[in-house]
Amino acid sequence: MFLDLFYGLREARVPVGIQEWQALMTALEKGLHGSSLDRFYHVARACLVKSEAFYDAFDMVFARVFHGVEGSLDVQQELLEWLRDPKNFRELTPEQREALERLSRDELMRRFLETLAKQTERHDGGGRWIGTGGHSPFGHGGEHPTGIRVGGPGHNRTAMKVWDERRFRDYRTDATLDLRQWKVALRKLRRLTRDGQETELDLDETIDETCRNAGEIELVFRAPRRNNVRLLLLMDVGGTMDPYFEPMSRLLTALHEEHGLRELRAYYFHNCVYDRVYKTGLLERRESLATGELFRQLDPRWKVMIVGDAAMHPAELLEAYGSIDPRNEVPTPGIRWLERILDFFERVVWLNPDRPASWDSTQTTKLLRRMFPMFHLSVDGLSEAVAALIGARKAA
Amino acid sequence: MSGSDFLRFQGTPGYITSGPLVDAVNCAIALERPLLIKGEPGTGKTLLAGHVAQGLGLPMESWHVKSTSKAADGLYVYDTVQRLNDARFGDGDVSDIRRYIRLGPLGRVFSAENRHVLLIDEIDKADLEFPNDLLLELDEMRFAVLETGDEIRAKERPVVIITSNNEKELPDAFLRRCVFHFIEFPDRELMKRIVAVHHPNLESNLLDQVLIKFYWLREQSELRKKPSTSELVDWIAALLRAGISPDQLEAHIPFVGALLKTEQDHDALGTYRQRGGKLPKSWSDLGPRYNQ
Numbered sequence: 001m002f003l004d005l006f007y008g009l010r011e012a013r014v015p016v017g018i019q020e021w022q023a024l025m026t027a028l029e030k031g032l033h034g035s036s037l038d039r040f041y042h043v044a045r046a047c048l049v050k051s052e053a054f055y056d057a058f059d060m061v062f063a064r065v066f067h068g069v070e071g072s073l074d075v076q077q078e079l080l081e082w083l084r085d086p087k088n089f090r091e092l093t094p095e096q097r098e099a100l101e102r103l104s105r106d107e108l109m110r111r112f113l114e115t116l117a118k119q120t121e122r123h124d125g126g127g128r129w130i131g132t133g134g135h136s137p138f139g140h141g142g143e144h145p146t147g148i149r150v151g152g153p154g155h156n157r158t159a160m161k162v163w164d165e166r167r168f169r170d171y172r173t174d175a176t177l178d179l180r181q182w183k184v185a186l187r188k189l190r191r192l193t194r195d196g197q198e199t200e201l202d203l204d205e206t207i208d209e210t211c212r213n214a215g216e217i218e219l220v221f222r223a224p225r226r227n228n229v230r231l232l233l234l235m236d237v238g239g240t241m242d243p244y245f246e247p248m249s250r251l252l253t254a255l256h257e258e259h260g261l262r263e264l265r266a267y268y269f270h271n272c273v274y275d276r277v278y279k280t281g282l283l284e285r286r287e288s289l290a291t292g293e294l295f296r297q298l299d300p301r302w303k304v305m306i307v308g309d310a311a312m313h314p315a316e317l318l319e320a321y322g323s324i325d326p327r328n329e330v331p332t333p334g335i336r337w338l339e340r341i342l343d344f345f346e347r348v349v350w351l352n353p354d355r356p357a358s359w360d361s362t363q364t365t366k367l368l369r370r371m372f373p374m375f376h377l378s379v380d381g382l383s384e385a386v387a388a389l390i391g392a393r394k395a396a
Numbered sequence: 397m398s399g400s401d402f403l404r405f406q407g408t409p410g411y412i413t414s415g416p417l418v419d420a421v422n423c424a425i426a427l428e429r430p431l432l433i434k435g436e437p438g439t440g441k442t443l444l445a446g447h448v449a450q451g452l453g454l455p456m457e458s459w460h461v462k463s464t465s466k467a468a469d470g471l472y473v474y475d476t477v478q479r480l481n482d483a484r485f486g487d488g489d490v491s492d493i494r495r496y497i498r499l500g501p502l503g504r505v506f507s508a509e510n511r512h513v514l515l516i517d518e519i520d521k522a523d524l525e526f527p528n529d530l531l532l533e534l535d536e537m538r539f540a541v542l543e544t545g546d547e548i549r550a551k552e553r554p555v556v557i558i559t560s561n562n563e564k565e566l567p568d569a570f571l572r573r574c575v576f577h578f579i580e581f582p583d584r585e586l587m588k589r590i591v592a593v594h595h596p597n598l599e600s601n602l603l604d605q606v607l608i609k610f611y612w613l614r615e616q617s618e619l620r621k622k623p624s625t626s627e628l629v630d631w632i633a634a635l636l637r638a639g640i641s642p643d644q645l646e647a648h649i650p651f652v653g654a655l656l657k658t659e660q661d662h663d664a665l666g667t668y669r670q671r672g673g674k675l676p677k678s679w680s681d682l683g684p685r686y687n688q
Contacts, residue, residue: 019572023427030426032419042419047427050571052578183524216482325550 004226005044014054023047037066183254189229189261189303189386200224226262229303229390231255232294232345233266234273236308237281244353247377248307251351258265271312272334273341274323288373291337295344303389304341304348307377311354317364335367342371349385353377411440411447420577421448427575430516430534432566433578438624441559445515450559454472457499457554458515465522470502471539471548493543500532503548506537511552520560527570540579582625584611591678594629594669595636604679605645606632612676613655615683618664623655630654646677655686 009016022217024047027033033040041062050057205220212218233255235248255264267277267289277294279287316322317334342348350372352359359365359374368374373388375381405421407413421444424431429495433441449456459470461630467637475496483490505512506543519527533539534556538549582590591603599608606628614622623631631654639648649665654660676682 014569017572023429023575026427027423032423032426038415039419042416045416045421046420046423046575046577050574050576055578100621187524217480 003066005061009058009066012057012061014049014057014061016048020048020050026322030102076145087134097315163173168203186254186382186386189227189231198223209227227264230263230298230301231265232298232302232304233259233264234277234304234306234308234341235266235268235281236271236306237268237283238270240309240311241353244309244377247353251307251377251382269308272306272323273306273337274330274331274334275337291340295340298345300344300346302345304345305351305385305389306348306372307351307353309354310352310359310368310374311349311362312364315362338368338371347389348372349388350374351377351381351385405448408447408451410450410593411443412586413444413447414580414586417444417577417579418577423559424575425452425555426557428553430558430574432571432574432576433557433559433579434562434576436559436581436622436624438626439579439581440577440625441579442517443513443557445513445517445557447557449513450629452513452555454511454555456512456513456515457505458492458517460517461519461522463521463523465526468500468524469534469545470500470516470530471533472503472541473498474543492545497541497543499548502533503539505554506539506548506550509551510574512554514556516556516558516615518561519558521564525605528567531569531573532612539663586623587628589669590625591629591632595632598636599642600633602635602642602645605642606635608679608682609645610650610655612682613649616664618668619656619661620658621656621661627655627657647675649675661662 006016018151027043027047029038033043044062045055045058076110124262136330156229198224202220202222205222206218209218209220210216235252241248252266255261255266267279268281268283269277270283273291275291276285276288277291278284279289320331320333321329323330350368352365352367352369352374353376355361356376359369365374373385375388405425407418421431433444435441445458446456474493478494479496481492489495499507499550501514501516505514537553538546539546584680588603589606591598591607610623610631612626613619623668632650634651634654635645638650644650652662652665656665
């Protein structure tokens with residue numbers, strides 16, 4: 001029975017190894033569990049599980065093994081999984097999409113719960129993915145600019161907002177899994193130079209000078225080494241980017257916590273960069289900056305990372321007045337703005353959350369990938385992107 | 397096998413613990429492994445070590461980790477500057493390097509005659525590699541002083557308690573060696589007991605109103621920083637001093653500054669109120685989690 005617990009946990013993807021198992025065995029030998037199942041549960045959890053993220057999985061496996069009770073699937077959990085999987089967003093029929101767009105959010109939430117209760121198979125009425133668990137009483141529903149363009153022409157995929165403006169706040173607290181790997185990848189984003197205040201004792205130089213000084217101590221200070229990399233992050237938000245909130249959040253959190261960068265600036269855009277970039281994911285005009293201002297304020301040595309799926313209607317990229325946001329009347333096509341960014345900055349990379357295999361099947365992605373060095377938004381892709389930003393420049 | 401010959405922690409009067417926490421502490425003591433404690437700020441992670449020490453009757457040593465802390469600082473520091481200074485001015489015996497080895501918290505605990513409780517507080521504040529650098533030392537409870545060749549080895553393995561605020565992910569190799577416990581945020585009943593420790597004379601209907609508002613605020617995902625227990629206690633102190641009645645609390649949250657500490661959070665609440673959002677008046681206005 002105990003081994004059932006062990007393998008059950010491993011099946012549920014809880015990282016349990018021999019070392020943890022031995023710890024539990026030792027604890028049992030010492031009689032720590034007393035004679036109650038409750039205390040055995042506490043001891044087993046303390047020994048086997050190393051993160052609160054796995055507490056839930058542990059509970060389900062434990063209940064199954066020791067009560068013969070089937071761990072019931074958490075509504076919230078299934079929903080999150082659903083949202084995480086981008087392919088669920090593409091398989092909606094036009095009718096479903098249209099129906100969805102007409103529904104209010106409350107209605108969707110109710111339908112979602114109903115469907116979930118009735119259905120046993122996974123794939124049915126796209127209502128599921130709308131009713132997020134975090135249905136907030138603060139409700140800013142109508143504020144997001146994409147709300148305006150519901151039902152508008154020329155979208156490959158549905159544009160309805162799923163996470164509202166909540167998403168980026170949540171990113172910073174929730175996404176900790178694998179965060180370490182992301183940070184390790186970002187570690188290489190470093191150019192160490194010495195400048196600024198001379199606060200560090202230079203031991204070698206001090207000894208040297210002291211000797212020259214016939215034994216009178218002569219302290220020599222130098223500026224500490226620090227990272228000289230400045231990073232400009234441009235992020236696509238909304239619409240087709242919604243399924244990718246998780247990898248985006250990891251990147252943001254990792255960058256946010258990576259205090260090594262000399263300077264970090266992050267701006268948002270929707271689908272393509274035009275004349276303005278926005279300071280928040282809400283894309284409000286009063287919280288925005290003219291794209292031209294970037295060229296004035298920053299110098300070409302800034303590293304630029306663009307995060308986006310590069311998938312849009314070709315008109316959005318190539319035609320004048322192409323912006324999908326009706327408030328945004330810009331004569332210059334998006335591609336000109338992207339070219340300006342590419343020309344001005346020495347190093348620019350594009351991180352794409354879509355699977356690399358699908359890049360060539362979207363017209364705009366295919367085009368942009370020829371312009372920008374494009375990498376997959378994953379730990380490996382990020383490492384490569386960082387290498388492209390920092391490493392030796394390839395011959396043009 | 398019996399093997400009940402290890403110290404057991406039973407809790408102390410000044411610290412309200414839950415069953416799982418006590419079991420986790422005893423597990424760590426018995427297995428002689430570090431106990432890793434995580435949980436929201438304000439759930440008493442740091443206090444735990446002091447009360448474990450008190451409960452077991454052991455002396456305690458704390459190491460408060462900072463972003464600049466290095467693993468080696470916890471073992472020992474070789475005070476070269478002092479030695480150089482002494483050499484110049486002829487104070488003391490410069491030839492004895494041992495005089496300039498200053499033991500850190502880990503070094504002091506290892507070299508002590510009796511068993512200690514060692515608190516390594518907020519280990520996630522330090523560099524990513526910090527926990528990895530301590531693996532061997534915590535495993536074998538010994539280290540060598542390179543300058544003198546001395547080995548410092550713990551005579552009695554200390555009870556090591558490590559806290560983390562989840563600011564950084566800890567490395568797997570480190571986690572494998574720890575016993576882990578996550579302190580959950582206190583529920584309504586436990587919170588009432590905790591508040592009673594600080595404000596024993598609080599009226600019960602006022603307390604209810606206070607807790608309704610408090611848990612409601614915590615439910616709001618818009619808030620960047622959720623108010624914690626310590627903020628609740630401060631807030632109640634402010635309410636009591638101003639003589640606020642339960643009725644006044646129903647429609648307002650006075651002294652909200654005691655609970656919300658960032659401008660964005662104030663703005664978020666303000667926007668919510670401007671839009672005509674209502675504050676909860678009873679437990680039934682909160683979610684089903686609070687009405688069982």
